[in-house]
Amino acid sequence: MALVNALFGGWTVVVLLFFYIPILFLIVYSFNSSRLNIVWESFTLKWYAELWHNTRLIAALESSVVVAFLSTTLSVVIGTTAAWLLYRFQYRCTRAIGTLAYIPMVVPEIIMGISLLVFFKTVHFDLGYTTVIIAHTTFCFPFVMAAVQARLAGLDPSMEEAALDLGATPLKAFWYVIIPYLMPGIISGALMAFALSMDELIVTYFVKSSASSTLPIVIYGMAKVGLNPMINALSTLFIVATIILLVASEWVKRLRR
DSSP states (O other): OHHHHHHHHHHHHHHHHHHHHHHHHHHHHTTBOOSSOSSOOOBOOHHHHHHHTOHHHHHHHHHHHHHHHHHHHHHHHHHHHHHHHHHHSOOTTHHHHHHHHHHHHHSOHHHHHHHHHHHHHHTTOOOSHHHHHHHHHHHHHHHHHHHHHHHHTTOOHHHHHHHHHTTOOHHHHIIIIIHHHHHHHHHHHHHHHHHHHHHOOHHHHHHOOTTOOOHHHHHHHHHHHOOOHHHHHHHHHHHHHHHHHHHHHHHHHHHHO
8 A cells, every 4th residue: 555655646746747847937937038938048027027018918908807707797696596596496497407507518618619609690799898708608607506506505495494484585585694605606606707717718719809809819819929928927927816816715714714
């Protein structure tokens, strides 16, 4: 067993190195003065300075944040409502409806992008921010729905019954009792939806217009031309922001404990 544990431990280390060494190189080369970004020349911060003065990247980042925020909001409303309705009321086709709702989670992104493009063109809907938000909401809300349904699996029905017995209307019981109980699932689903929307490239590529490009689209266009050190700098900033959010989350958990 000691040998088996050592082998599995070694394999785990290899996998982690495989994943994180490229990220480490990306961070290091974001401080490389060479524009080719292949051979190390000297330490510099000029790519970060140029990044803040790149109006195209900043505008694309603002667009991505707005699209992700609106898509997440719609996904939370739709996903939470759908999960509660499927839990609270029994329909003949409850399982079929649930299965259909989860299809966007498993269907290939290129198929979803093409199908949404065909749909928008069929109904003569102009491509733009609206179509991007609709597309992002389509594949994001199932993740919120799944997180809320997982939380509903442990719901005690007596909580709602007690609220109704104390004079609350069904709507007030849902808002003041059920929603606070579902809040951890809603928050986790919202975080997944926001991350997916910020990261989405393929579906956005099919449903965007020239004036509604998000950050992944702009980065993809820059990467096709050649290696750009500003991409490394931007990626490093996202990595640092992610680490800060994770540390802050753990700190808040410890404070609550």
